[in-house]
Amino acid sequence: MDYLELKITCREEFREILIAELSEIGYDSFLETEEGFDTYSEIDSFDREAFDEIIHRYQEAAAISLKENRVQKTNWNEEWEKNYDPIAVDDLVYVRASFHPSQEGFQHEIVINPKMSFGTGHHATTFQMLRLQGRIDHKGKRVLDVGSGTGILAIMAHLLGADEVQAFDIDDWCVDNGNENFALNSLPIQMGLGTIRSVQPKGPFDIILANINKNVLLDELEIYASLLKEGGYLLLSGFYTEDIQDLTDHCKSLDLDLLSQESKDNWAALVMKKS
Incomplete structure (x- = not known):
């Protein structure tokens, strides 16, 4: 193709x-x-x-x-290989390609060969999601990564001690690339292909990660809420700071309370908790 x-x-x-x-x-x-x-x-x-x-x-x-x-x-x-540089998210994680050397001074390292998938950590939304993941206890948790792209957030969940990680994407090229990245990082899972409605992941989950875009998030929030445990965390990004109110209003109707919010380059990221 x-x-x-x-x-x-x-x-x-x-x-x-x-x-x-x-x-x-x-x-x-x-x-x-x-x-x-x-x-x-x-x-x-x-x-x-x-x-x-x-x-x-x-x-x-x-x-x-x-x-x-x-x-x-x-x-x-x-x-x-010509244009992709490593990135550092505080001292939490160093994200590099397989052709870059490792770097000391970080709690974790992720190897991503992104090919044609979105989500290398360079974009403000992915960067913020990784940072927020580092603030939430993943040990022993069930985690769902919605629209996984390169698989970077699923890999981060694994490194943070998640007991089970599920991931899927609507693009077959992303799925192929994500599975390659999972293997590079010793994550023993396979990424699914489809939307959340077609994949039908089996909840409940302790943590759901969704870095997509505003319209998809608004359309699928009710499903996320239904799959989330009471007291579970929903991390959202992929939208502008001016869209925060629309997202939080919809979340409130689903018993999802705002715990924290961040922004970078006018891109927003939210942590919601199911009450």
């Missing part, structure tokens, strides 16, 4: 906004660059009309320019 590579140049302050907008119409593979970002879509599923509408809407304000290329899926690994 060939991919359409879109190299987008834009003003710095619009980069995260454009990534969020494109993620809403099905894009889940982004590579940030000095000038903007690159995004990828399967040729057969590329929604030209929706893409053009977003670009037109922000064209002038964000000073957008773009280049299109047709690339093979197998070329993605080389692109990551």
Whole structure:
């Protein structure tokens, strides 16, 4: 399967906004660059009309320019090796690719070869989710990672001592990549393929992780609540700080109380607890 590579140049302050907008119409593979970002879509599923509408809407304000290329899926690994740098989340975890050396001074280390999956720790939402996970006791817990992407949050849960971790994603490429990353980090599970409704994970869970986007979260919050133990934790991200009220209002109706919230680069992350 060939991919359409879109190299987008834009003003710095619009980069995260454009990534969020494109993620809403099905894009889940982004590579940030000095000038903007690159995004990828399967040729057969590329929604030209929706893409053009977003670009037109922000064209002038964000000073957008773009280049299109047709690339093979197998070329993605080389692109990551050129552009992917390790990241550190405080002293909690060091996230690196297999071609980077280990680094001392961290409680944990995660090896991620991201390929065409989203969720390497570089994005503010993933970074915050990892940090919040480090503040919650995972030992002996059952954990569900919704929309797992590269599997990075599921791997973090395993490293923090979770007794059982389940993960799934709607993209078969993410599932393949996630399973490779699970093997790299000695996580003995297989990622499922599908939505939460089709996968039908069996609760209850002590911790649910959902780093997706606002619309999906609002649509699925009732399911998360039904799968969560009383006193269990729900960690949410993938939305802007201005969306916090909408999410917390919906959570309140499901007996999910806000324990803490954080933001980074205008992206929000919440910790909810089931009362």
